[in-house]
Amino acid sequence: MDDLQAMAVFAAVVRLGSMSGAARQLGMTPSAVSQRVRALEAAHGVILLHRSTRKLRLTEVGQRVHAHCEALVHSAAQAREQLQLARDALEGELRLAAPVGFARHVGPALAPLLAQHPALKLRLLVDDQMIDLIEARIDLALRAGRMPDSSWVARRLCSFGWSLCAAPAYLARAGMPQRPADLAQHEWLGGDTRSEGGLMIELTGGDGAVERLRVEPRVVSNNQLTIQQLCATGLGLALLVRPDADDDLRAGRLVPLLSEWRLPTVPVWAVTPQREAQPAKVRHALAALQAVLRQLPGSAD
Structure with a gap:
């Protein structure tokens, strides 16, 4: 992991042409940037940069390594974009489990989301039996009644x-x-x-x-x-x-x-299998389901 961070620092130095430029972009001090590059060189027994008071120049090894380090930085940026997309974009398959009585409310609640976001898909599992969220790869389940102690996360929608x-x-x-x-x-x-x-x-x-x-x-x-x-x-x-x-x-x-x-x-609960931040498809589905369920006759907050 230290190597990966040092390679990213090295790529920034070459891209920006100076230690100080890289330091400003990375939020580091110039000395910390220099230490990272030196540590990378020392760890592998090579010289990547010839340094002078006026400029930096890549060595032959540095030229070869730099291309791969830039590719590494580019791949990391793409990975961040995908993570951001997974968090914020309403797309992919939403796997939802609900008891039979709730199933008829799922359509009216989620139809607007599905209509507005063509990349969003829905797989609805309807069963009054408890479905194992992990085994069935469920993103969101609707449950009613007392919730047993478990590692799942339950959010009360209404009663x-x-x-x-x-x-x-x-x-x-x-x-x-x-x-x-x-x-x-x-x-x-x-x-x-x-x-x-x-x-x-x-x-x-x-x-x-x-x-x-x-x-x-x-x-x-x-x-x-x-x-x-x-x-x-x-x-x-x-x-x-x-x-x-x-x-x-x-x-x-x-x-x-x-x-x-x-x-x-x-009580009516929305149950998810993990406590981490939920992707957009789950967050928006939760809000839509709660809005519809709270409007039903006999429903209360």
Whole structure:
């Protein structure tokens, strides 16, 4: 590494014709420049420059070496340009992972970026299972809920509210629950919690009273969209993320239950595999996703 730095200093001396000129360009003192060149010569047992009080002259060896040192400096400059481009240019492939429920929001969020930057590509991996970011070479992943401890970097984008829902057909058959205790008597659909004891429901009333109960879902799936679809067919009650359920609620395919009781919110995270400065494609995607997600019904900062 010392050789490389000394070669760059030597190239600057020859290019600018003096130690003082090289020192000004490199932000060094003339004596430091001279020492670097002498150290390069001493390390390899050659003389690169004949020095006098008035001028410098390349030796035969110096002429041959100088061409390669200039090529080295040029290559380093090109490498810096590529690094700058990778940091600032919206190009290359953005590999993004998202749960099924989030996937429909990715298009509206990223479509303007893709339209404005033709060199930017998108590879979207949609799966409710946790994807290994390193193995799948993921640049950015959307996650919801509590984040486990890991070396990955999580940035909170927003939070989503839950909606307790059922289809009109189910309510016509089983009746409308009037209070939290009634929920235990109903059929339930739920996500795969991977824990015994069923699904924990926590509701907070207007007076601050908290009601907790545990229910055992009749139907379990790791796919929230499937749970929502089954709920809309009338199979039972389900806790659904409000932005996902909004269309069905507006259309009357689902009905909100116990609206005077509040449910906890679920945080939404953007996860990246490293802490270093992110390239432009990731930074701009993050900003675009956050802007769209925060505008969804039931979303909050």
